[in-house]
Amino acid sequence: MYDELVEFLQESVTPFHAAATAESWLRAAGFNRLEEADYWNLEPGKGYYTTRNGSAILAWRMPKGPLTGWHAAASHSDSPTWRIKTLDGADHGFARAEVEGYGGMLMSTWFDRPLSVAGRLLVRTADGVESRLVHPERALACIPNLCIHFNREANTGLNYELDAIAACVIGGVSFVGGIGKIRGIVIGVVMLRLIFVGLTMVGVPQDLQYLIKGAIILFACALDMRKYLVKK
Numbered sequence: 001m002y003d004e005l006v007e008f009l010q011e012s013v014t015p016f017h018a019a020a021t022a023e024s025w026l027r028a029a030g031f032n033r034l035e036e037a038d039y040w041n042l043e044p045g046k047g048y049y050t051t052r053n054g055s056a057i058l059a060w061r062m063p064k065g066p067l068t069g070w071h072a073a074a075s076h077s078d079s080p081t082w083r084i085k086t087l088d089g090a091d092h093g094f095a096r097a098e099v100e101g102y103g104g105m106l107m108s109t110w111f112d113r114p115l116s117v118a119g120r121l122l123v124r125t126a127d128g129v130e131s132r133l134v135h136p137e138r139a140l141a142c143i144p145n146l147c148i149h150f151n152r153e154a155n156t157g158l159n160y161e162l163d164a165i166a167a168c169v170i171g172g173v174s175f176v177g178g179i180g181k182i183r184g185i186v187i188g189v190v191m192l193r194l195i196f197v198g199l200t201m202v203g204v205p206q207d208l209q210y211l212i213k214g215a216i217i218l219f220a221c222a223l224d225m226r227k228y229l230v231k232k
Helices: 002-011 015-028 161-170 182-201 206-231
Strands: 047-052 056-061 081-088 096-102 119-125 128-134
Touching (some): 015 047, 015 056, 015 128, 161 182, 182 206
Antiparallel strands (some): 047 056, 081 096
């Protein structure tokens, strides 16, 4: 099962490839293709599938007896990547394309490494326009990093220090030392992530989230100092 999953992922480099791969596997398993606009004559015990736009596929198997319910599973066929938007036609000695990041991705991991290109092409032939999937298995592109004087923050790392401090103080760790437990820090991490996932979902800007994070730390410090002074 693991080998089959890896094989599917390697072949499904775009939503179009994923749908085509799933279709070939369904045909091999005895499923019958149905066109979305046709009248469907479904027979008990048989498997069927239909596609839309070459990027989505729906498959199901009819029960042998009376229909009493459905068991459904769904998955998206795309993944975080760079999408080519426009191609610069000027002669630079190389082809230059504008790209846009799609999905939740770690952008820096794509820089300064050989990349390929994959997708669907519409080709004009003698018989009309034909759709073809392309995925050349060789390096065709590279997204270069900016040089250091154009990006002074390139070597600053991930800057998780503020998150670590906030999680610790929320979890009850004292700034004066001597107080704090592992389970409290774990609770602090969970609470902090819930807070900022919620802020992201409601559309709070990233800069404002940093201010909120700082305010949480200041508030926790104030409570900690208050408890310390009361004990003194």
